[in-house]
Amino acid sequence: MKQPWLAAVLNFFLMGLGTAYNGRRVPLGLALTVGAILLTYVEMNLQTVAPNLYWVMFGAVFLNNTFLAIDGFSEAKAINASSGRSK
Secondary structure, three states: OOOHHHHHHHHHHOOOHHHHHHOOOHHHHHHHHHHHHHHHHHHHHHHHHOHHHHHHHHHHHHHHHHHHHHHHHHHHHHHHHHOOOOO
8 A cells, every 4th residue: 555645745855766665567667766866966056156047946846746745646546546555
């Protein structure tokens, strides 16, 4: 049984990890995780190079992570429901 809260937290803090945890879209989850690591590198450098753009990037990443957390939570609940052991 998948833990929806865990999928949500994983996706919020490191996008894609919750998707990989759910197991239905592992390649997508791993690609998103690698992308998140690269995006974090860009975001940290952007803070010093173009501080005005940093907050735009931060907001976009926050919004993206929020929706990925919702997606991970919903997917885990659907997995549990389809296995007949919904919580």
